[in-house]
Amino acid sequence: xxxxxxxxxQYGGSYIPxxxxxxxxxxxxxxxxxxxxxxxLAELNKQWxxxxxxxxxxxxCENLTxxxxxxxxxxxxxDLNHSGAHKMNNVIGQGLLVKRMGKKRVIAETGxxxxxxxxxxxxxxxxxxxxxxxxxKDIERQYPNVFWMKQLGATVVPVTTGxxxxxxxxxxxxxxxxSSHEESHYLIGTxxxxxxxxxxxxxxxxxxxxxxxxQSVAQFGQFPDRLYACVGGGSNxxxxxxxxxxxxxxxxxxxxxxxxxxxxxxxxxxxxHNLGQPGIAQGFATMFLQDDAGQLQETHSIAAGLDYVGVSxxxxxxxxxxxxxxxxxxxxxxxxxxxxxxxxxxxxPALESSHALAGAFKDAPxxxxxxxxxxxxxxxxxxDIFNVAKAVEDETFPQFLNDYLASYPTFPxxxxxxxxxxNA
Amino acid sequence: xxxxxxxxxxxxxxxxxxxxxxxxxxxxSVQESLDWMARLxxxxxxFIEVQFPFSDPVADGxxxxxxxxxxxxxxxxxxxxxxxxGKLAKDFPESRIVLMSYLNPMYRFGLxxxxxxxxxxxxxxxxxxxxxxxxxxxxxxxxxxxxxxPVWLVTPATPKDRLTMLAGQASGFLYCVARSGVTGHSxxxxxxxxxxxxxxxxxxxxxxxxxxxxxxxxNAPIGVGFGLRERSQIEQLTGKADIAILGSALLDAxxxxxxxxxxxxxxxxxxx
Ligand SMILES: Cc1ncc(COP(=O)(O)O)c(C=O)c1O
Numbered sequence: 060x061x062x063x064x065x066x067x068x069q070y071g072g073s074y075i076p077x078x079x080x081x082x083x084x085x086x087x088x089x090x091x092x093x094x095x096x097x098x099x100l101a102e103l104n105k106q107w108x109x110x111x112x113x114x115x116x117x118x119x120c121e122n123l124t125x126x127x128x129x130x131x132x133x134x135x136x137x138d139l140n141h142s143g144a145h146k147m148n149n150v151i152g153q154g155l156l157v158k159r160m161g162k163k164r165v166i167a168e169t170g171x172x173x174x175x176x177x178x179x180x181x182x183x184x185x186x187x188x189x190x191x192x193x194x195x196k197d198i199e200r201q202y203p204n205v206f207w208m209k210q211l212g213a214t215v216v217p218v219t220t221g222x223x224x225x226x227x228x229x230x231x232x233x234x235x236x237x238s239s240h241e242e243s244h245y246l247i248g249t250x251x252x253x254x255x256x257x258x259x260x261x262x263x264x265x266x267x268x269x270x271x272x273x274q275s276v277a278q279f280g281q282f283p284d285r286l287y288a289c290v291g292g293g294s295n296x297x298x299x300x301x302x303x304x305x306x307x308x309x310x311x312x313x314x315x316x317x318x319x320x321x322x323x324x325x326x327x328x329x330x331x332h333n334l335g336q337p338g339i340a341q342g343f344a345t346m347f348l349q350d351d352a353g354q355l356q357e358t359h360s361i362a363a364g365l366d367y368v369g370v371s372x373x374x375x376x377x378x379x380x381x382x383x384x385x386x387x388x389x390x391x392x393x394x395x396x397x398x399x400x401x402x403x404x405x406x407x408p409a410l411e412s413s414h415a416l417a418g419a420f421k422d423a424p425x426x427x428x429x430x431x432x433x434x435x436x437x438x439x440x441x442x443d444i445f446n447v448a449k450a451v452e453d454e455t456f457p458q459f460l461n462d463y464l465a466s467y468p469t470f471p472x473x474x475x476x477x478x479x480x481x482n483a
Numbered sequence: 484x485x486x487x488x489x490x491x492x493x494x495x496x497x498x499x500x501x502x503x504x505x506x507x508x509x510x511x512s513v514q515e516s517l518d519w520m521a522r523l524x525x526x527x528x529x530f531i532e533v534q535f536p537f538s539d540p541v542a543d544g545x546x547x548x549x550x551x552x553x554x555x556x557x558x559x560x561x562x563x564x565x566x567x568x569g570k571l572a573k574d575f576p577e578s579r580i581v582l583m584s585y586l587n588p589m590y591r592f593g594l595x596x597x598x599x600x601x602x603x604x605x606x607x608x609x610x611x612x613x614x615x616x617x618x619x620x621x622x623x624x625x626x627x628x629x630x631x632x633p634v635w636l637v638t639p640a641t642p643k644d645r646l647t648m649l650a651g652q653a654s655g656f657l658y659c660v661a662r663s664g665v666t667g668h669s670x671x672x673x674x675x676x677x678x679x680x681x682x683x684x685x686x687x688x689x690x691x692x693x694x695x696x697x698x699x700x701x702n703a704p705i706g707v708g709f710g711l712r713e714r715s716q717i718e719q720l721t722g723k724a725d726i727a728i729l730g731s732a733l734l735d736a737x738x739x740x741x742x743x744x745x746x747x748x749x750x751x752x753x754x755x
């Protein structure tokens with residue numbers, strides 16, 4: 060979706076410290092040129108295909124469809140991307156842009172670690188130095204991803220300011236960029252941030268919707284009636300929705316994280332239910348969860364990837380104009396939807412994506428039998444093994460962890476210290 | 484000429500370089516921060532730059548970030564802050580107060596109301612580092628209407644034509660960021676090859692060239708900040724800038740040894 064000078068209605072824009080002005084202009088120009096350069100697009104398609112395994116399938120879910128007895132349910136299988144999430148589409152695109160701009164280093168923020176891993180994978184492949192900022196609390200919650208980032212050669216920096224989660228990681232990435240802008244690119248993981256990031260990330264993610272356009276026509280002779288996507292920063296939703304924006308018969312539903320409840324701090328609902336307020340922070344204008352004094356607030360979701368205080372200005376605008384309907388799913392509904400998909404279709408969804416499932420499952424029984432809905436399965440759930448085990452109260456999991464720990468070799472203290480230094 | 488620029492010009496007749504010292508409002512408590520401001524003005528600093536804390540201060544380094552987060556453990560109110568600063572401004576007519584914050588808390592308060600209330604309390608300048616001049620029409624009009632100055636920033640990375648534009652638009656004073664990065668000692672220092680690949684002498688020359696370039700276009704006095712903590716830095720600026728802005732270094736001193744350590748630092752840096 061084309062912006063007006065970086066704005067989507069009243070959202071978006073570029074509100075960055077002056078020190079970043081020229082780097083931001085450089086990205087603006089490089090992206091403008093790249094997206095019109097057939098050679099760049101050919102390389103992008105090649106990498107999407109050969110590195111990430113695109114196109115991803117559109118999977119009909121017969122059992123779920125029969126289970127609900129309403130709409131015919133299809134899943135867009137972004138979980139089958141390399142790295143296990145749609146994050147790869149964007150990272151490949153920006154990685155190629157970094158090469159084009161001649162920069163040597165990338166900086167990224169990550170919450171769950173999905174974007175961090177995707178960035179580390181591409182940095183390794185493109186020979187770029189890579190620094191990942193991650194909240195110290197998220198590092199505790201998502202250590203397996205941190206482990207892989209380090210193994211891939213990335214430096215993972217724990218962020219200990221504020222609430223020590225994604226929002227703080229994003230602030231810290233911006234601070235790094237302020238000192239390193241000459242040789243570093245800030246590889247943002249979602250369609251947020253200053254212009255042109257929202258537009259650029261949405262552009263790279265639009266491969267999702269573009270494939271669905273072709274696949275739906277090939278598989279059932281028409282476009283879907285309704286699309287569902289979870290909305291964290293908003294990139295997988297932009298990716299699925301934007302290519303259908305002009306097709307007025309295609310309805311779109313974005314699902315936010317309802318978390319544990321509707322009290323401030325318990326959820327990450329920025330758009331539905333009027334819980335967010337317009338604000339300007341982290342480089343752009345959007346709906347933020349904030350108090351009446353304009354201080355950004357803590358958020359919660361069982362899915363770390365949806366646990367963010369702001370939202371894409373593109374989605375904020377489309378929600379305001381009514382083109383996209385916004386709803387939310389609570390943590391327990393999400394676990395239920397996840398479990399149902401496992402049992403009925405043999406697919407392990409990410410908890411983020413399970414929000415889209417939960418939103419769609421609520422509507423499915425009430426939709427006509429001949430209608431077709433496409434749910435964006437933005438990622439696979441292997442990463443959520445610890446959280447899901449806890450949520451379904453698996454009894455053997457703690458035993459497994461204990462046994463594993465008991466058999467884990469201990470390393471000399473100085474050795475593990477050296478390892479830490481190198482990666483800190 | 485603006486009230487702020489007039490004040491600076493007048494003071495500069497007597498002093499080779501003016502001191503602007505930074506204080507985080509509400510750190511470690513509202514009362515302690517107000518006491519600290521009063522003490523600074525008692526000691527004769529020409530300006531205090533008061534930062535109204537924001538949860539996500541992206542242009543600041545670790546010292547100021549930590550102070551802002553600490554301050555926000557209590558509920559802070561813009562209007563109350565302005566009234567308290569207004570009282571200080573009255574008590575210390577030989578000094579001036581400028582208010583610095585980020586856009587969001589000020590936007591929530593209302594930019595027009597901010598300009599009006601600041602003017603009422605004799606806060607003559609406002610600094611919002613995440614509001615680019617391109618998006619500032621309403622804010623600028625409000626400042627103009629209330630006869631206070633929106634202070635703009637330029638940096639060593641600002642392209643020449645933009646620097647000329649910003650310097651031309653300067654009112655009150657132009658805030659020249661001395662180097663890439665955030666305020667204070669940054670955990671990211673050393674990554675910029677600007678600083679890595681040049682020798683110190685080169686850096687000195689670069690800063691001189693940068694200030695000369697700004698001076699040739701600036702319609703207002705010049706303040707320099709970010710990373711100042713040595714006497715030699717202040718000496719280097721004397722004659723090339725009107726105001727030296729002391730931020731994190733002062734906060735670090737205050738954290739180490741309270742008001743006395745802070746005052747000692749200021750004396751070490753500014754006393755002839
Ligand atoms: C699998 C998955 N889905 C969705 C998201 C949310 O991001 P976005 O809203 O940008 O698609 C994430 C973020 O980490 C994710 O990992």
